Amino acid sequence: MRYLFALILPLSLLTLQGCDQLQTPHDSATGSGSSAAPAGPVMATVNGKPLTQPVFEAYAAQRRAASPGGEGSDNAAILEELINLELMRQEGVNKGLEAKPAVAALLDQQQRAVLARAAIQDFTATNPVTDEMAKQLYDTQLGAPGKEYKASHILVETQDEAVAIIAELDGGADFAELAKSKSTGPSGPSGGQLGWFSPAQMVPPFSQAAAQLEKGSYSKEPVETQFGWHVILLEDSRESTPPAFDEVKDRLKLAMANKLLQQHLQEVRAAADVSITASEEPASEEPAAENSGEPAAAE
Secondary structure (H helix, E strand, C coil), X not given: CHHHHHHCCCCCHHHCCCHHHCCCCCCCCCCCCCCCCCCCCEEEEECCEEEEHHHHHHHHHHHHHHCCCCCCCCHHHHHHHHHHHHHHHHHHHHCCHHHCHHHHHHHHHHHHHHHHHHHHHHHHHHCCCCHHHHHHHHHHHCCCCEEEEEEEEEEECCHHHHHHHHHHHHCCCCHHHHHHHHCCCCCHHHCCXXXXXXXXXXXXXXXXXXXXXXXXXXXXCCEEXXXXXXXXXXXXXXXXXXXXXXXXXXXXXXXXXXXXXXXXXXXXXXXXCCCCCCCCCCCCCCCCCCCCCCCECCC
């Protein structure tokens, strides 16, 4: 079932709201606040600034989502926390902290995230995934029995290296030991073991090559994918029985909802005027994630 989640966006737009949005509305003028508060019963007033029930409910929902079942989830404690946040917000405004570039950028980004999430929720509400749509996906991708394979592989950068490894195997070399010493993939230290997988979980050239092997045999020709060149050992195969529809219906609907959202985002971007002017990648304290080198996720 892992391959289903290749349909989910790399950045999970359906869960865009995060803990960093636990905040009160931003007022740009004074510490007491010059913008109109959302209409509703006033829960508290802080230096003349009303905290209304809609503000409280929005904050309470975020607070409880951030720590479900945790401490401070009763209404009184949440209201006290909201009052304290408002006091600190007013102090920040009075000190002009909102004019600092980093703070202004964060406020801008939080507003963007809130509005984007609202647009996403509106799209998913007006484009619901039905049980019939999920059943169609189930029938085309999961409903029929199929094959699963258990394999190991040795991944190298060039075809010549793969040919040389095949020659060593022909001479009686141990596959697992060669994988440990020569494979550039993450599975190398474990002897190249990939475990059980369905064809849909691997890139097509890899799956097709594995399916053509006899149990216990290795590929006599190197297999090329976008990750490099592979020598594959098929350890075993078995018939797979798909899970019942009711067991996977919710996951299928989530996958389809994300796919529909991805398509909508592509359409919106195609119709938009987007100009990228950045000349280089922004600095980051964390190193960029490297490609795993494994032939996972075919989608």
